[in-house]
Amino acid sequence: MRRALSWLTLTGVLAVVLGAAVPARASELVMFERRGCAYCLQFDRDVAPIYQKTEEGRRAPLRRVDLSGGVPADVALAGPVRFTPTFVLVDEGREIGRITGYASDEAFWGLLGALTQQGAPNRP
Template sequence: MCTPRPAAASELVMFERKGCVYCQRFEETVAPIYGRTDEGRRAPLRRVDVSDGMPGDIALAAPVRFSPTFVLVDHGREIGRITGYASDEAFWGLLGALTDKLAPDRP
């Protein structure tokens, strides 16, 4: 039996859909290196298929309507989101602005 895992202190939740071309572009350009970046270590990537419904452990500010949508979550609450994926440059810039909203890491 699989139980839902609780939201991490900080995580980047990627809401995706099977057959999504922009999700595939993210998969090819960003996903292979994401976990090795400062952002990836600070907010690990979690994937949610929108067809499976919304996870109950995240308080979203608004419904997710498009894929991909990246929601930065801290302690189960949405901090901000990136709707869509245009390019890796745009993604990293937008993600940097979002992660600046997180509380500083504590030792």
């Protein structure tokens, strides 16, 4: 009986360790944009060059979508996207929250921080 318990304990520990080694499907930040969008261009100058180097960028890589092409089939939105840019935080294909518009890099980082803390999964 004791040997069976030791084996079960070892099996459980290995399952946890191996499970942790498999990366979970990451969140992503989907940016809906349109050609000629002045605020999208401002985002491109202010934030885009550094986004992937940040903690937020590692947790939720940026995916750009041209709104005129529609919503990707693998993204379930809570509502329609009407303005560009609109940044939609998505986890496993479902919208967690969004930022509509772009005013400045300070506003963007503040809103993204609030968005990720209100309900986004905390994944590496």
